[in-house]
Amino acid sequence: xxxxxxxxxxxxxxxxxxxxxxxxxxxxxxxxxxxxxxxxxxxxxxxxxxxxxxxxxxxxxxxxxxxxxxxxxxxxxxxxxxxxxxxxxxxxxxxxxxxxxxxxxxxxxxx
Amino acid sequence: xxxxxxxxxxxxxxxxxxxxxxxxxxxxxxxxxxxxxxxxxxxxxxxxxxxxxxxxxxxxxxxxxxxxxxxxxxxxxxxxxxxxxxxxxxxxxxxxxxxxxxxxxxxxxxxxx
Numbered sequence: 001x002x003x004x005x006x007x008x009x010x011x012x013x014x015x016x017x018x019x020x021x022x023x024x025x026x027x028x029x030x031x032x033x034x035x036x037x038x039x040x041x042x043x044x045x046x047x048x049x050x051x052x053x054x055x056x057x058x059x060x061x062x063x064x065x066x067x068x069x070x071x072x073x074x075x076x077x078x079x080x081x082x083x084x085x086x087x088x089x090x091x092x093x094x095x096x097x098x099x100x101x102x103x104x105x106x107x108x109x110x111x
Numbered sequence: 112x113x114x115x116x117x118x119x120x121x122x123x124x125x126x127x128x129x130x131x132x133x134x135x136x137x138x139x140x141x142x143x144x145x146x147x148x149x150x151x152x153x154x155x156x157x158x159x160x161x162x163x164x165x166x167x168x169x170x171x172x173x174x175x176x177x178x179x180x181x182x183x184x185x186x187x188x189x190x191x192x193x194x195x196x197x198x199x200x201x202x203x204x205x206x207x208x209x210x211x212x213x214x215x216x217x218x219x220x221x222x223x224x
Contacts, residue, residue, distance in 0.1 A: 031210055042115070042202055042215030043154075088154070097142050097208050098167065101154040 006089060006105045014110050019076040021105040023089030024069075030092045032065055033099065034074050037086045046074075046087075081111045113137075117203050117216035125224050129191040132219045135184055136205030144213060145178055145188050146202040154202075160186065161208070193223045 007022045023032070031050045035043040049056045049065045049072065056063045062075040076083055086106050090099040116135040124130055136143045144159040158168040163180045180186040190197055200220050204213040
């Protein structure tokens, strides 16, 4: 399977703390994307990092990509209760438009 | 922009009945994807279309599942006959292609009794 795997499966932190989620994948990719899913809703795209990029920022989000280790991390700084959601990584591995999603990390931020 | 619109949001039906899920993609998006999400298997791609043509249906679990896209603004996913193990949340997503992100609808929560 070429599915990415997130680690940890669940994470509980206090508001204001940083949250780090990791994603590993198995084959070469063109890009890796992170999505967020609130309970009962669809996935929402957060950030895309291309295979030739190592780091990307968007507001309180920081994504890194290590293609030699086939891994990526998503850092959310100064977390808020509203960040409570599931976070998924998705890999574009065939230069097409298909994405393969990981199992997700359930993040809970306590006020 | 209204986003991807799915209907119904919830569907409860008895085993053996036909179920039809509907999706309206974002205007101008050339790609449409159908996914299924369960606790056990996570998010699985069932089928995707490019310019209304099915490109990859290898994720469709059985012949009981079929999907159509008669025009650029409408797609259906049909299950006939339905079984309890089909219970899941079904998502439709669309994208403009070119490696750009996918936009998801809010899903249809399907329960087969």
